[in-house]
Amino acid sequence: MEEASALFTVGPVEISAVTLSSWVIIALLALLSWLATRNLKDVPGPLQCAAEMAVEGIENFIAGTLGKEKARKYFPIFATFFIFIIVSNYSGILPGAGQITGFAVPTACLSVTAALGLIAFGTTHTLGIRERGLGHYLKSFLKPFALMLPLTLIEQLIRPLSLALRLYGNMYGEETVTHELYNIFPILLPLVMNVLSLLFCMIQAMVFTLLLAIYVEEATAEEE
Numbered sequence: 628m629e630e631a632s633a634l635f636t637v638g639p640v641e642i643s644a645v646t647l648s649s650w651v652i653i654a655l656l657a658l659l660s661w662l663a664t665r666n667l668k669d670v671p672g673p674l675q676c677a678a679e680m681a682v683e684g685i686e687n688f689i690a691g692t693l694g695k696e697k698a699r700k701y702f703p704i705f706a707t708f709f710i711f712i713i714v715s716n717y718s719g720i721l722p723g724a725g726q727i728t729g730f731a732v733p734t735a736c737l738s739v740t741a742a743l744g745l746i747a748f749g750t751t752h753t754l755g756i757r758e759r760g761l762g763h764y765l766k767s768f769l770k771p772f773a774l775m776l777p778l779t780l781i782e783q784l785i786r787p788l789s790l791a792l793r794l795y796g797n798m799y800g801e802e803t804v805t806h807e808l809y810n811i812f813p814i815l816l817p818l819v820m821n822v823l824s825l826l827f828c829m830i831q832a833m834v835f836t837l838l839l840a841i842y843v844e845e846a847t848a849e850e851e
Contacts, residue, residue, distance in 0.1 A: 739795075801824060
């Protein structure tokens with residue numbers, strides 16, 4: 628659940644539990660990436676094998692929307708979103724998560740999901756401009772009719788808000804329900820919820836990544 632109070636300060640900057648948890652997750656992912664790729668072998672070890680399976684799985688997933696060529700081209704973007712979100716989601720399953728001082732689930736915090744939504748928004752339009760050119764990209768907002776421009780702009784502005792609120796609402800709700808069940812039935816039901824969360828957390832990461840892939844495909848599609 629979201630933790631807004633500051634744990635400590637670095638100069639004038641207050642560091643909250645959400646910020647600290649995000650830093651820890653990023654550091655762990657960076658360390659695992661380095662360990663998995665520092666000594667690549669033809670016959671991979673367990674860590675390299677797991678990394679290769681993850682890469683292949685994510686690439687195949689987004690290729691269903693973007694096609695193989697674009698999936699490989701934009702793979703680092705989608706993999707970064709997916710891996711950070713799913714690891715953040717799964718961090719809530721750790722024993723005591725959301726209750727231990729100094730730890731909070733990043734994706735159960737609106738400020739984190741809003742940042743992810745804004746980054747997704749900027750990424751979509753940056754790729755659209757880079758692939759199609761500024762002029763052609765801006766003209767695409769006038770199709771199929773110029774009178775649709777206001778609605779098209781509203782739709783574009785709603786997209787990052789939708790991404791942020793969907794992920795935040797689902798994860799915050801899941802964290803809240805699990806926490807309350809723990810208070811009422813501290814032995815059995817929280818365990819059941821944690822098992823269900825394994826599937827639920829993956830679905831939320833997949834939905835966010837899939838929607839971003841749809842937006843990118845729309846922004847970078849060649850004109851007919």
